[in-house]
Amino acid sequence: MKTTGQHEFHPDTELLNAFAEHAAGERERRQVLAHLAVCGRCRKVLALSQQAVDGYEVEFEAAAVPAVAAAAPTLTRHRSSWWRNWRLAWMPVAALSVGIALAVYVHMARVERNAETARNTAPELSQNETAANSAPLQQAQPATPPASAPSENVPKGLIAGSAGQGAAPRSVATSPAAQAPPSAETQTVTVSQAQPAIETESAQAAPAEPQVVAGSPAVYKVAPPAAQRQQAPAELAKKSEDRSRQVVDGVAGGQLSAVSVAPMPGPQNSNRAATPESSPESETQSKELPQRAGAVAGLGALSKAHASFGLAGTPLRLPSGLAVASVASANHRILAIDSAGSLFVSKDSGIAWQPVTAQWTGRAILVLTRTIPPSSAVATPTAEAPPNSAIATPGAPPGPFFEIVNDKNAVWQSTDGMIWIAK
Amino acid sequence: MQTPLIASDPALLVALWHESGAAGWGLAADDCNRILLEVGSKCNYGLAPDQSATPRQQARFFRALCLPDLVLARACARGHECAWQHFVAVYRQPLIRAAIAISGNDSVGRELADQLYGELYGLTTRDGERRCPLASYRGRGSLMGWLRTTLAQRHVDHHRRTRREESLDEIDTPAPDPAPQISRHTLSMIERATEGALRQRDEEERFLLAAYYLDGQTLLQIARTLGVHEATVSRRLQRAIGDLRKQILRNIGKSGLSRRAAEEALDADPRDIHLNVKKLLQNSQRETFQEQANE
Numbered sequence: 001m002k003t004t005g006q007h008e009f010h011p012d013t014e015l016l017n018a019f020a021e022h023a024a025g026e027r028e029r030r031q032v033l034a035h036l037a038v039c040g041r042c043r044k045v046l047a048l049s050q051q052a053v054d055g056y057e058v059e060f061e062a063a064a065v066p067a068v069a070a071a072a073p074t075l076t077r078h079r080s081s082w083w084r085n086w087r088l089a090w091m092p093v094a095a096l097s098v099g100i101a102l103a104v105y106v107h108m109a110r111v112e113r114n115a116e117t118a119r120n121t122a123p124e125l126s127q128n129e130t131a132a133n134s135a136p137l138q139q140a141q142p143a144t145p146p147a148s149a150p151s152e153n154v155p156k157g158l159i160a161g162s163a164g165q166g167a168a169p170r171s172v173a174t175s176p177a178a179q180a181p182p183s184a185e186t187q188t189v190t191v192s193q194a195q196p197a198i199e200t201e202s203a204q205a206a207p208a209e210p211q212v213v214a215g216s217p218a219v220y221k222v223a224p225p226a227a228q229r230q231q232a233p234a235e236l237a238k239k240s241e242d243r244s245r246q247v248v249d250g251v252a253g254g255q256l257s258a259v260s261v262a263p264m265p266g267p268q269n270s271n272r273a274a275t276p277e278s279s280p281e282s283e284t285q286s287k288e289l290p291q292r293a294g295a296v297a298g299l300g301a302l303s304k305a306h307a308s309f310g311l312a313g314t315p316l317r318l319p320s321g322l323a324v325a326s327v328a329s330a331n332h333r334i335l336a337i338d339s340a341g342s343l344f345v346s347k348d349s350g351i352a353w354q355p356v357t358a359q360w361t362g363r364a365i366l367v368l369t370r371t372i373p374p375s376s377a378v379a380t381p382t383a384e385a386p387p388n389s390a391i392a393t394p395g396a397p398p399g400p401f402f403e404i405v406n407d408k409n410a411v412w413q414s415t416d417g418m419i420w421i422a423k
Numbered sequence: 424m425q426t427p428l429i430a431s432d433p434a435l436l437v438a439l440w441h442e443s444g445a446a447g448w449g450l451a452a453d454d455c456n457r458i459l460l461e462v463g464s465k466c467n468y469g470l471a472p473d474q475s476a477t478p479r480q481q482a483r484f485f486r487a488l489c490l491p492d493l494v495l496a497r498a499c500a501r502g503h504e505c506a507w508q509h510f511v512a513v514y515r516q517p518l519i520r521a522a523i524a525i526s527g528n529d530s531v532g533r534e535l536a537d538q539l540y541g542e543l544y545g546l547t548t549r550d551g552e553r554r555c556p557l558a559s560y561r562g563r564g565s566l567m568g569w570l571r572t573t574l575a576q577r578h579v580d581h582h583r584r585t586r587r588e589e590s591l592d593e594i595d596t597p598a599p600d601p602a603p604q605i606s607r608h609t610l611s612m613i614e615r616a617t618e619g620a621l622r623q624r625d626e627e628e629r630f631l632l633a634a635y636y637l638d639g640q641t642l643l644q645i646a647r648t649l650g651v652h653e654a655t656v657s658r659r660l661q662r663a664i665g666d667l668r669k670q671i672l673r674n675i676g677k678s679g680l681s682r683r684a685a686e687e688a689l690d691a692d693p694r695d696i697h698l699n700v701k702k703l704l705q706n707s708q709r710e711t712f713q714e715q716a717n718e
Contacts, residue, residue, distance in 0.1 A: 017572040018563035022650045023487065025469040030626060037629030041579055043638050048575035049568070050647045052521035 010042050011035055020046055318344050319353050328367040330400035335367045335417045343367065343404065345417040359420040362406035370413075371400050435482055443490035448498035448506040458497050459485060462561045493562030499543070500558040507544075514570065515540070521571045525578050535578055539570070609680075609688050616674030620667050628663040635660055 011019070011032050018024040019032040036043050316324045322338035329335070334346040336353070341363030343356040358364070401415045403423070411423040436456055440446070445455045468476035468484040476484065498506035518540065523532030545553040560569050621629070627649075634640045634648070642660075646653035668689070675685035 012559070013569060013572045013576060014559065014561050014563050016576075017565075017568045020572065020648065021564040021568050023564045027471060028469065033630050034626035037626050037633055040633070040638060041583065043630070043634050043640070044579050045572060045575040046648050047634075047638065047640055047644055048525045048578060049571045050644060052524040052571045052575065053568075053647075 010039060016042060016045060017049075020049055316350055318342075319355060320344075325365060326367045328369045328402055330369045330402065331416070333417050335402055337364050337367050337404075341365065341407075343417075356418055356420075360404055360406055360412045360422070361410065362408045364404045364406050366405040368403040368405070369400050370403050432478060432482065435485070439485055439490060443494045445490075445494040445498075448494055448503050448509075450494055450498055455494060458493065459488075462488065462493070465561060466563070488562035489565055490562060492566035493560065496557040496560040496562075496566055500545075500555040502545070514567065517567060518570055518574070521567075522574050522578075525571070525575050535574060535581075539574055539577060612675060612678045612680065613671070613688055616671045616678065619674050620670035623670060624663065624667065627659070628666075631656065631660050631663055632667075 010016075015024065015028060015032060019029060024032065032042075036046065316327065316334075316336055318324060318336055318338050320338045320340060320342055322340050322342075324336050325339050325341075326337045327334065332347065334350050335356075336344050336346070336350075338344070341358075343358070343364055344353040345356055346353045399415070401413055402417050404412045404414075404420060406412075412420040413423050414420045436459075437452065439459065440452045440455045443455060445451075450458075463476070463481060463484060466484070467474070468481050469487075470476055470480065495506055495510060499510050519533055519536040522536035522539070523529050526532040526535055539556075542556055545555040556573065560566060621632075624632070631645065634645050635642075642653040642656045646656045649656065671689065672682065672685045675688060676682060680688065
């Protein structure tokens, strides 16, 4: 400690320097600080000393840095790569990048899948648009396959009945309340009225083998009778035609009892008819089909047939006033059988009906549409030609014709629905 | 208080002697031992005067010293030629630059540096004995820092002496103060409250207030003095001001004024308050070093 000439007491140079260089202990630091609080002279000394340090350091660094850098290059700090400065930060960054990339990929895949689904369902929706009005039919087939590709989404047993349908007559089994107006297209709508003959035939048939398909009604494959199996293959093929490979659903009271697939016409279905795997079943089922009340109806054709009537949702009103038991359409004509067995024909999409004189025995219970295959074209009787001339003509063009099945399981055929001959 | 040298640890002495480079300046181990004893006893090894240092505390104190600078300064004080040559080569130019930076003038700075250099060389004598200021250097800080501080002290003392020699004609007479807007009683109350509040501040807050408001130092200068960031200085200064105002209000409230009246009183014109803050700050705690000087 020293005194100045003005009899003031100040910390000595040593202590002030130690304080300025932060080398003093805590006790000495507090003493100096307390003195600095009251001593302007020592504050000024410290401030000037600090000022000299700044000036000296700036000057010293300006002169020394080049020399030091030239003499000792190792002292200069090596600049590291920018990514080295990230150190451990790259791990969360990489994880975040992967997450973002995955999210983008999933999003793009979903968008693409949705777009593809929209493209596929657009035509289907246009076809099913009118079919949506038929609630019972939709309930009967909750999983309606696309009409354009029935073989992809429908089980094999359901699409087997589409073989050899050049003009694609389709049979749709429905309830009376869900009957659709006829159209110019070849379609058959059969109402399962629990016919006695069918019941007997069902009893004679082999035990049905259930085929349960998810989302669809139970499907039964009915084994053909032994006697029918022994028929000539050519005759069976002639009879089967589009009846082959139809699958009959289980009968439940008087309601919708049978549903089978009659796919849309086209070369694909024609080719499918020639496949050997379909021939045995088609033979047996073609014999059974008229015997069963729950006759066939194509799932894929259901909506289209319903829409083609043009009177969707409007039940057919026959002149007899009775309920419609069976309906078939072909050649711009609609044939309908009422519950009493009377046959009516309409040439204007079901607006006007004309009764047909019974040319068959017993009571007609079922009307069907058939197609003459090109290889075995059969000349069916027409109103213009005598019934006797309706003999198979080798050069006759193939085309659809009608069949009537009575309660005795006898069959009559006609091309115009007016003239019928026994088969 | 004389503490025996660390005779119990001769290995430390030898190590310190080698580390200091005292042999290069012609100082033997015994000479270095005596220098260390003198420094340690003068500072009481950094402890309070009433405490006695253990060998471990002594060793820690010696390790904290700038031994190379210490032995160089003592060798110069003893007149070793090689030490002086080294001192001139290393510290001559920095000393001149520091003096110029302190004085703010090249000629004044060089004159200041030459004057100190002459004193260091021992041109002055007292009682027939050559006196060298380097002999008072104890190695608590760097020798260059000690030299800068010495230069600053001499410059400040010189400046203060020359200001007192200024002619009164050059000092403008201040204009007379207008009449105070508040009562004399209230003003005296504020003065007492402010004086009491300032006395209750701790040393660091008083230093901050004085350095910033009285000396006009910048936050950066204060921060370098205290060894903290200038943002820290700013924050502490704001806190000190707030606490000081609250304390003044409390002191006024103790005098009988309400809180609202005290706040209105603080809005008085500062020129009406005859309060010498500088004097208040400088009147406190001067006794610390005075007592130590009297020991």
